[in-house]
Each structure stands twice: as C-alpha cells, then as structure tokens.
Amino acid sequence: MAAALAHGVGSVEGAALGAGVGGAAVGGVAAVLVAVTVVHVIGFGTGGIVAGTRAAAIMSAEAIAAGGGVAADGLTATLQSIGATWALPTHLAIACGVLVIGLTR
Secondary structure, eight states, X not given: OHHHHHTTTTSHHHHHHHHHHHHHHHHHHHHHHHHXXXXXXXXXXXXXXXXXXXXXXXXXXXXXXXXXXXXXXXXHHHHHHHHHHTOOOHHHHXXXXXXXXXXXX
16 A cells, blocks of 8 residues: 555545546547637538638638649648548647647646
8 A cells, every 4th residue: 555655546646646637638628629619610611611711711822822722731621621520630639638738737
C-alpha cells in the first residue's frame, strides 16, 4: 500500500490526476465537436460548399491565389471533407486533444 501511495495511486493526488485526465478527454471530444460545428456554420456542408457563405469566400480566395483551382490537400478541400463527413481527419483530432490537454495543465 505504501508503494501505491508513493506513486499517487489511491491518494488525493492520484484522484486529481484521474479527474484531470478524464476532464481532458471530455474537453478533447468537445473541442472536436465544436470544430466540426464551426466548419458547418461557415458553409462547408454535407452537400458541398453553400453559395454566399464564408466557405464560398474561402474557396474563391484559394482558387484565385492558386491561379484557378483549389489543391486537393489544401484548406478548402480539408474543410469540405470535414463538412461532408462530420468528422475530423485523425491528425486534426489529435491536435485538438493535445491542445486541450495543454490548456488544462
């Protein structure tokens, strides 16, 4: 028991660590949900980019900057993928989780 307490297991510190990890996990999920919702609100929808929205302006600016089209791995394509699937690519979901954990420490 002494060894467990020395490592924070079964102690107030151990409980606080567990609560912090659980809170960070909930925060990470919330961050992903907020990010996906914001993508939809600005106009990246399941049926494509909605005309007259901020998403349309982003696509237009990217196309002008690229000389007439948008890159398959660019900002517009990534945001539209999120909007169409209601999911973040793995690397962005991990980044949200890392950000939340960093903010909660």
